[in-house]
Amino acid sequence: MKKLKIGIIGCGSIAEHRHMPEYHANSGTVIESVCDINDERASVFADLYQAKMYTNYKELLAGSDIDAVSVCTPNYLHAPISIAALNAGKHVLCEKPMATSMEEALGMIKAARNNGVKLMIAHNQRFVQSHKKAKELIEKGEAGKIYSFRSAFGHGGPEGWSADGKESWFFKKNQAFIGAMGDLGVHKTDLLRYLLGEEFAEVGAFVETSAKEGADVDDTAVCVLKTASGVIGTLAASWSYVSKEDNSTIIYGEKAILRLEDDPVHSLIVQYANGETVKYELGGIQTNKEGGQKTSGVIDHFVESILNDKEPSIPGSEGMKSLQVILAALKSSETKQIVRVN
Known part of the structure; x- marks a missing residue:
């Protein structure tokens, strides 16, 4: 071949x-x-x-x-x-x-x-086993109607792993254009669109530079997102989490709560309304450290x-829809208004 x-x-x-x-x-x-x-x-x-x-x-x-x-x-x-x-x-x-x-x-x-x-x-993030399993369960109706969500992606910043350390392009607006929201927030935007199976219609956001001296891009952002059908939730993206990385997502549904990458052993935990809890060991999210998923799948x-x-x-059209939400978050932070996503 x-x-x-x-x-x-x-x-x-x-x-x-x-x-x-x-x-x-x-x-x-x-x-x-x-x-x-x-x-x-x-x-x-x-x-x-x-x-x-x-x-x-x-x-x-x-x-x-x-x-x-x-x-x-x-x-x-x-x-x-x-x-x-x-x-x-x-x-x-x-x-x-x-x-x-x-x-x-x-x-x-x-x-x-x-x-x-x-x-x-x-x-x-679409190729992570816990995320794929969660999507499967949501599509099967295991969670019932989805009400809300909470998602975060944060760590100590790119200087810990970027090839150029503290001098990295990640901190320079003319090269990066956007900071933690582009590095981490766009990942979670894409994941939430994938899990929920619908688009975001409205975005409100606070986007700040508070942790990285000399950076002219955001390092901490919190967004409130609303889908076309009215599912609401929060997304946090940050380079200011100085200890353990947070890469968790929680989906709150009518019949169950799904906790993704929120537990060190069980990468998916489903807590049903009837009191039953099902724990899945599906292997960790991909990481450059020992013990993580070895390949990204990408x-x-x-x-x-x-x-x-x-x-x-994930063709260009999918990448664009996730980018669109991030651009709306920047606009919301600048205008101090809720921004509609076209």
Whole structure:
């Protein structure tokens, strides 16, 4: 079987810990080329994976025999690089948030459609076992009518794992565009849309910079979200959780409460209205630390969608809907008003 040839654009932490090792482990792919403006960093991974090395993504797209690329760059480059790759006829897996505006996101979607190639956004929370099981139970009616939810994603900040530490692009508005809300909040927005099976209609938010000195992006945000059918809840995204990471979601329904990633042993706990409790041990959420889920599922799904010529489950349109909620949260914080999501 012919292997898909992959180009990695951006050799930072997410590429090092997720994209490269997962492509390397996938029997259907080979890492053909790597690219980073930091030539030392690019050189390390070119040697490790015996790949061609580039410091300019345009040269990689023009001179490298590849089928698909992973875009793992700072946020402000996601759209221009993805569009260039799509226009070059390459399938694209782009990190989140997919873009910095709706116009950019629509440009990416249009480029994929015009060139007949796949565009997938790397929202990995949909592939977590507890989340998949919870969606299955909700769809089967186990929770009954959903009333509300509470979701959080917080840790000590990107300096703990970013390739550039405290000097990371994550803290610079001109490169990141958005802080904890783009890094973490967009993940939970996507997860909630996936679990609830409907879109958010209204957003209210407080978005602050309180924990990271010198950062000109948000590091702590709390949003109130309302779906089209009237399900309401909160989403917190923060880089100010100085001890244990919180990656939990709780769904409150008519027949049951579902607690996801809220317990160190049981990744899903269902507490039924009749007093019964069912605990699931489904393995931890993916993490770079020991004991976590080893693969994100994102890369395998992307590869499968190309090999089987199927639309990926998180195409550009899905990434855009999750981005839209984050953009509405920013607007709400700025205007001090509830914002409707178009």
